[in-house]
Amino acid sequence: MFTGIIEEVGRIIAIRRGQKAITLVIGAHKITSDMKLGDSIAVNGVCLTVTKFNGQQFQADIMAETLHKTSFEKLVIGDQVNLERAMSMNDRFGGHIVTGHVDxxxxxxxxxxxxxxxxxxxxxxxxxxxxxxxxxxxxxxxxxxxxxxxxxxxxxxxxxxxxxxxxxxxxxxxxxxxxxxxxxxxxxxxxxxxxxxxxxxx
Incomplete structure (x- = not known):
């Protein structure tokens, strides 16, 4: 779950297109500080799973249904994206309940x-x-x-x-x-x- 309070604006470093799916490589600094494999990250409001990361970037896969429902098909290298880590139970709830499932x-x-x-x-x-x-x-x-x-x-x-x-x-x-x-x-x-x-x- 997310709250809609953006923590960092990242940048698209690479887009790897496959059959009915893409892999995004996103540059970020703040949210990667405590990142773990499998973490949920909201990218422009879409809940994605971290599949690879280091201190300066992370990677996530996007399937066909998500591509169909979101603006991700229009992303190009260099585009900026809003980033938010999943809410911690001891954090303040500053926004509203955001699931990361774009309608x-x-x-x-x-x-x-x-x-x-x-x-x-x-x-x-x-x-x-x-x-x-x-x-x-x-x-x-x-x-x-x-x-x-x-x-x-x-x-x-x-x-x-x-x-x-x-x-x-x-x-x-x-x-x-x-x-x-x-x-x-x-x-x-x-x-x-x-x-x-x-x-x-x-």
Missing amino acids: ATGTIVKREKDGIADWFQIRAPKEIMKLIFTKGSIAIDGISLTVAKKEKETFSVSVIPHTKSETTLSDKQSGSIVNLENDYVAKCIVQTMWNQGIVKEE
Whole structure:
């Protein structure tokens, strides 16, 4: 489990493409300090398993289903990625519950300044939008953010300067593709209501 509080921005060093899978080599320093083989690391919000590492980089495999659901197929060498280690039980819970199981991708349709903040408007698929609500939580490329506004096909978040500077959001513009994970608690509640027939699944 993760919290959506990014610990480090890493960089893609190598991409090894195989049949229906890829291996990523990611440069990092902070999160590799206590890394172990088999550790779970959220990379742009996707839970990946460490298969090899040293003090300056680590390696992870990505299967076809993950490639299909995420923005990883569009990664190129040199791209920056958000990194977070799995939550320790004695850590502060600064964000919200993030599982690392991305639901879909969205597209940034507008970015604009509002005082010191940056507003990002994101178009998302229907299955994402029906679980989004104003003041609810959402993970965008693994970053825990609060939904400030919801419309029919888009939602917006307001990003403070610290979050922008400490994550890959500083480089995102209109047209950028981002990984989205709906709030886990909201998903559990709605799925239970569907299963019990309290509400009909759309």
